[in-house]
């Protein structure tokens with residue numbers, strides 16, 4: 404495991420000359436759209452090298468017409484003709500397929516937003532790292548699957564990794580890297596999701612529509628389900644361990660339903676530093692997009708008189724076993740986090756498709772962790788083997804559980 408942190412080891416000075424060239428991997432998603440929104444408010448400060456999407460060709464084409472990137476890529480090759488027709492005559496270079504997404508990441512943009520969802524973001528993000536780019540990292544699954552590899556490559560290629568996840572952005576802003584020996588613990592806050600207060604019985608019958616309805620944040624479907632199971636917080640523990648070189652037993656999770664405190668760092672002298680704000684992803688995106696400066700952002704300002712009460716509670720690992728499973732995978736090491744992530748991706752999609760029940764998600768992940776030979780996952784090939792084996796096992800379990808329903 405890398406002993407470096409996001410701030411002390413992976414940052415390098417950023418040239419101040421505007422405009423900053425930017426590539427957005429996953430521009431059509433929730434994080435991608437928020438990134439586009441910020442860039443459109445500061446048009447002189449940024450120029451777009453490449454945009455990538457997967458299925459939402461209409462939005463990708465609309466974004467390309469607005470931002471005039473040099474390249475637009477659709478990951479799903481079946482949608483290429485549609486993209487070609489939509490952008491005919493614009494002069495934007497077009498490409499399709501997973502390799503083309505990785506090639507987009509290799510183009511010479513100074514700053515790259517890694518906002519593809521899931522393990523599909525791993526290769527493109529790594530490609531941006533390997534050319535020493537400044538990367539806004541939203542795609543947490545990349546660090547879950549290949550954290551040690553990724554952090555090693557960040558160091559080797561003098562890339563810069565800036566966390567975009569609101570919790571890790573918060574920690575990044577209050578973590579005194581020059582005094583890291585004085586850091587006692589990281590405290591990741593969690594909203595608790597839509598099922599924080601409901602019974603096990605209610606969770607058993609939860610529908611996808613209920614589960615995607617996050618109380619505070621508006622996000623893509625996969626991360627919304629991860630928030631409902633609290634697997635999202637589990638993935639974030641793994642992400643934090645890699646970004647901040649903090650052992651798992653010094654990363655706490657604290658349920659904070661108001662989502663005002665985005666996370667905290669506790670120091671040996673008893674001080675606790677926190678970052679606060681309204682729940683709007685444009686703030687952590689702006690922190691990364693403008694780094695090392697700050698930029699204006701239209702997110703609603705915190706009105707403390709209105710907030711009035713901040714509450715905290717310990718997470719319930721009985722109703723939310725995903726938290727325990729993520730910690731277990733992290734402690735096991737090797738390919739276990741890859742297995743956890745892949746099984747979770749398959750199970751979440753099956754739940755969204757109405758094939759399995761909500762509580763089946765964590766059950767499938769647990770069973771894959773027990774059954775799949777995870778290996779060492781020391782390089783990309785081994786990561787791919789663990790990922791594929793886990794997906795195959797998870798699909799088998801989805802089949803049998805959906806047949807039994």
Ligand SMILES: NC(=O)c1ccc[n+]([C@@H]2O[C@H](COP(=O)([O-])OP(=O)(O)OC[C@H]3O[C@@H](n4cnc5c(N)ncnc54)[C@H](OP(=O)(O)O)[C@@H]3O)[C@@H](O)[C@H]2O)c1
Nearest residue numbers: 429431432433434456457458459478520523541542622623
């Ligand atoms: N949303 C948030 O507020 C938030 C907060 C913190 C962290 N994150 C993390 O940020 C990442 C993105 O989340 P999101 O909520 O923005 O997801 P999302 O809304 O589902 O968007 C995902 C993006 O990835 C693209 N994509 C999907 N499958 C792909 C594939 N196989 N190859 C290439 N591109 C693919 C999608 O394209 P199409 O839409 O065109 O199909 C879309 O642009 C996740 O890792 C999530 O955990 C999100």
